[in-house]
Amino acid sequence: MITRRDVFQAIADPTRRAIIQKIAHEPLNLNAVAETFDISRQAVSKHIQILTACGLVQITQKGRERFCEARLEQLDEVTTWVEQSRKHWVSRFEKLDNYLKKVQAKDKNDGTI
Template identity: 65%
Template sequence: MEVRRDVFQAIADPTRRQIIAMVARQPLHVNAIAESFNVSRQAVSLHVKILTECGLVVIKKQGRERYCEARLEQLEEVTTWVDHCRQFWATQFKALDNYLQQVQTDKKTKR
C-alpha cells in the first residue's frame, strides 16, 4: 500500500523543516545535510525521500553526488491554509470583542 504524502506531513517534522531551510539557501548533497544532524545518514535519506515525495525537494545528480534543491512552491498550500485560519480566527475574535464590548455597555447602562 502506497502512502500519500503531502506538504503538511513534510513540515510536521522539525528535522525536515531544518533540511528545507538548509537546501533553500543552497543545493546540498545528502552527505552535507547528514553532517548537520546527530542521526544516521539513512535517517536523513528517509527525511529527504519524504521531502521529495511531497515535492518540496528535488534530487539532481552531478557526477556521483546527489544534490537536494528546494522547490518551495508547494508551501503555497500551507500559506493558503494558514491565511484561511488566520482570517477565520480574526473574525471570531472580532465578534468576541464586539460581544464583550456590548456586555460592558449593557452593564454600564443598567447601573
C-alpha cells in the same frame, strides 16, 4: 514504493523543516545535509524521501553525488491555508470582541460594574 504525501505532513516534523531551511539557499549533497544533524545519515535520508514524496525536495544526480534542491513553491498550499485560517480567526475574534463590548456596556448601564 513511496506513497504520495502532502506538504503538511512534511513540515510537521522539525527535522524536515530544518532540512528545508538548510537547502533553501543552495542545493547541497546528501552528505552535507546529513552532517548538520545529530541523527544517522539513514534517518536524514528517510526525511529527505518524505520531502521528495511531497514535492518539497528534488534530488539531482551530478557525477557521483546526489544533490537536494528545495522546491519552495510547494509551500504555497500551506500559505493559502494559513491565510484562510487567519481570516477566519480574525473574524471570529472581532465578533467576540464586539460581543464583550456589548456585555460590558450593558453591565455599566445596569450599574453592576
